[in-house]
Amino acid sequence: MTEKQPRGLAKLVVLSRLMVWGRVLPPTRTPAEVGLTFEDVAFPSTDGLRLRGWFVPAAAARRPTIVFVHGWLWNRTGNVAGQVPFHDVDVDFLPITKTLHDAGYHVLLFDLAGHGESQPRPPLTYGPHEARDFAGAVAYLRTREDVDPGRIGVIGTSAGGNTAMYGIPQCQPIRALLAVQPTRVPRFNRRFARTEMGPLGPLAARSVDLLYLAMRAPLPSRHDPGVAAPLLGETVVQYVQGTGDPWGEMSIVEEFSRRTPRSLGVLTHPSTGRYEGYRYINERSDDVVAFFDQHV
Template sequence: MNILIWAIAIILLIYVLVVASSARLLIKPKRQKIWTNPRQDVGLDYEDVEFPAQDGVSIKGWFIPALQTPAATVIMVHGWPWNRIGTKADDILGDLPGSKPINLLPFTKALHERNYNVLMFDLRNHGESDAKIPLTSGWLEKRDLLGAIKYAKSRAEVDSNRIGTIGFSMGGNTVVFTLPHSTDIKAAAAVQPNTSAIFGQRYRADKFGPLDKLFGPAIEILYRLSGGPSTAFIQPAYEAAGARDIPVLYVQGTGDKWGSVDDVANMVASTPNAVEPLYPETDHRFGGYQYVVDNPDKVLTFFDKYLSK
């Protein structure tokens, strides 16, 4: 009997720890420190910048001027729970389990060499930006991107008629949620955006198998108690329908067990001016991000077409 009681207690403890850890990642993830910079990593001069989000949250980032200015500008939006550089994926207590390293700075360099200004920043609750919990998978984070657009327009180096943006994962969601609320975005790319409820279910199924349904409701309750909206409410495809005539490029890896090609295809179908999406063959979710880093011309050709003079 004592052995049975201890076994039940251990199982319950593991359950509570998994639920609490998962909820923490959704509400207030552990921050990744800035571990390098554009000059050190890819030889680019940069300026430390700070600006307010639309709702006043202080946002920090880097501005990397183009070779010749004024020039077109691309604003980069990172994923969850990354920072403006990407993710080192080396912290078992802070990273989403199963993550792999991603460095966005080589893609930044490719943009710079094509004569784009680049604005990179940390979303709220990430990196060096201020906190305002909980995370909302892009729904409220759009205020950070709207602040970034306003800041970019204030700079003499920026041609305010040629502003584009690219987002990765939650950053892709942020881009999609922002499109109906800005007439300044002239082209947008979303790399593996996702519907929160679909992503959560697929992630838990990948990690916990048939036990996944034991965790979802408890995680949702804790998230809602923190002030978060119902994850069923966070629907990028609905917002995509309000993107008007903004050209949007979607990228989604075929081997993504957490995200979904069908989910992204639904966003493509909802977007009035979606261009032909990219569905690279991958063996992991992070392969989709790495595809863009390793093949920058695929996205740069898109920006060149819609952000040229």
């Protein structure tokens, strides 16, 4: 962040607000920066919220499509570093979008509710409610004559991976999911809160449940994409976890993999932090394309 970083109680307040309400960061770049034509699109989530995004068409019609589902505090372009009061790095969806486009895929990039230019739905639930946004995106794609409705793949990063896991059972068939560092919110929040807020951080993170209870939303302490994993059915899933992630846990992703009917296992990606792990999609872009070529 360009402004002075908050400390102590001020940081606790800022982080708690970000965890519950998020931060709207409209995109400032477009696929034109990597030489792609695109359409501005809008469609509803399954509970009626207006979502905004871009559809990047392949050279030929009636093609398979890859949907990007971004993480917490991101937008359809990925993550823009320096906008939050903790360590992060840029995670750019545009290069891998071009790679997929050049390989013959349509690509849909969109903002989840409460992010980018999409309508808010407080509080953030890191998957259970955002699954309605993913299902709305898939429903929109299946209205397009240039999209093969039975050949849709997904890239989900962090909370976007959670969202896809919760959402795919609602809109099958989805051929393949690349889930990059999905996690359970309670475990993530405890580690994140201790790193960023000190010894009292985990207690503050747990207390957020009271606010979610008042807002009649799924409790963070009960968040578990592992419950959705057995429901992924015929969707082929490749999990990815960074080796240097201080907040997520390899064991959790491995458990998700074991519970997924058609999992290819967990790939490890060398990283020095959590955000560096998301860079798998660009640093191993040939592998990403090969995964979708085989399974979509």
